[in-house]
Amino acid sequence: MNPKLRDVAEHAGVSVRTVSNVVNGFRYVAPATRQRVQASIDALGYRPNLAARTLRQGRTGLVALVIPEIDSPYFAELAARTVRVAGARGLTVLIDQTDGDAEREKELLHGKRSQLVDGVLFSPWAVAPAELAARTDPVPLVLLGEHDGTAGVDHVAIDNVAAAREATAHLLASGRRRVAALGIQPRSLNATARQRLAGYRQALAEAGLPAEPELEVPVGRLHRADGHAAMLRLLDAGAPPDAVFCFTDELALGALRAAADRGVAVPESVALVGFDDIEDGRYSVPALTTVSPDKDGIAELALDRLARQAAEPAPPRSIVAPHHLEVRETS
Amino acid sequence: MNPKLRDVAEHAGVSVRTVSNVVNGFRYVAPATRQRVQASIDALGYRPNLAARTLRQGRTGLVALVIPEIDSPYFAELAARTVRVAGARGLTVLIDQTDGDAEREKELLHGKRSQLVDGVLFSPWAVAPAELAARTDPVPLVLLGEHDGTAGVDHVAIDNVAAAREATAHLLASGRRRVAALGIQPRSLNATARQRLAGYRQALAEAGLPAEPELEVPVGRLHRADGHAAMLRLLDAGAPPDAVFCFTDELALGALRAAADRGVAVPESVALVGFDDIEDGRYSVPALTTVSPDKDGIAELALDRLARQAAEPAPPRSIVAPHHLEVRETS
DNA sequence: ACGCCAGTTTGCAACGTGGCATGCCACGTT
């Protein structure tokens, strides 16, 4: 059994309470006592029991990060940064993977981790706005990534519409005229794809170009395989595009691979822009032009909001994190 | 405040203990009682307090996964699988990121999460075998990935030496004669690189080729950037290799990019083999030949060992997970 | 009628910690 306060107290010849005071850095402990107690702590290898502490003070020091997939590079990078930022604030991150499953998301939203964490950072995929509104769980929640019916919930995201518009405008500025949008999600409740599509259309409109349905390409999910398949279809169809705005870097990398499969030169014949600025895109051949969201910023802002909510009930806010267009070789 | 057992008990008109019995599926509860209690639970939205439960039973249902970096694709994929496998067993995974920092690893090894988790899956990077042997923390520990001085600790890994030998032999079998090994870590305590080097040398020896020092290429870390830089050096040096065995896929993807930068055709002029079978390698151009470790198997086996250790003290074992060579386009 | 048993329910205690209020002491002030 691990040593407890009591053991340390006996060893040091003081009361349990005094040991507790030392452990918690309470002000009024005589230096000599403190030293003696500390020596006993070290000698016995005492470590506070987190369960007991949690039970007593009602806080766990844990934050849940709920994401569709850890092994999707964007989320992996976001998770890595979140863990780092949280660590600097004395918080530990618990990662929950939903696989984009609506049931799983619902569970987590309605308090599956309720008693275990002090806050939830939630990157929704399939969950409906109504579900969010119906939430009764008192644990602070911050949404990551865009969401439409901002149903009275904090959220942190970059301006997806503006970012998509910039990306598309960048392609148009280089003289491309048949710019496809790859990543439409017809049946998904996910707002991200919708907003990126909106930005794409805005850019076309601003350039005086009509939106052409056959250039708005749907996909199943947002992985390399989906980008690969969709790009093959696009290239094999009658009138291929001269540029493609992919809604994620993974899609773009799949598309890049598809271009290679068909012997289509990138960026000469088809330019590509991705979204997310994942590490892979820097080393692909050619390197991927992409929208780069400030992931550190997102993590910081989200944890700020959680802390604020934990301190006192605060009116929900939508917070916009910075982004920029990272121009590389595919455009 | 959340409702507690007591509130449910009052609502249902039974004792606290009976509610607890219902919650825990205790056998001897009359169907009628169970139903009534369940109704009260639902009505009040009761959820067990995990801190109290943990305090009482001494188990948390948490497992720590300690890895250098979440956003390194191999670890991301391993983490994703571990979370899934653990979830199926009713366990929650807590991810700790060490950034390969020896201090951080030491902390975690010596019980930083001691009171918070039931077990630790530890993928060491910088920590010395002596450190492992000196461990006194009673929490079950399983090492992931190879480690030399198996200092009385369970570990689960593929056979790195054999895998590296196969990869190198595969390159030699296609007629390559100047096969470089990219990923040596001169100053690292990390055993993985050492073992992969050993396998590489074995394969050379079996083919009757001498080990040439200038073909054994050191790197700082194992990322794309390191592979990129090392490959540039290799290509720019006097006698470039006709094949490169990279100790990780990330290194290989960086190397692939470097080959493109120098206009060197892959696999015509230089063949490449990686290690880890990360998703990116399937969609790179050309697609990466790689050693594919059974990541699901590793996660399963590691959690098996943790469970075994938790049940009773067991003599440490080294468990070998399967792997295979996945031949694609770079070789 | 009695005891026994399987089935069902219950009260008590304890897990290890921190909040609270209070006690104690030495010292300086009135």
Added chain:
DNA sequence: AACGTGGCATGCCACGTTGCAAACTGGCGT
């Protein structure tokens, strides 16, 4: 000499849960 004050140490209790063992119930065999 009595008093107040600030510094320090302590005991008691509650946080919400479950293990333990006892207690109650009704049916059944003797």
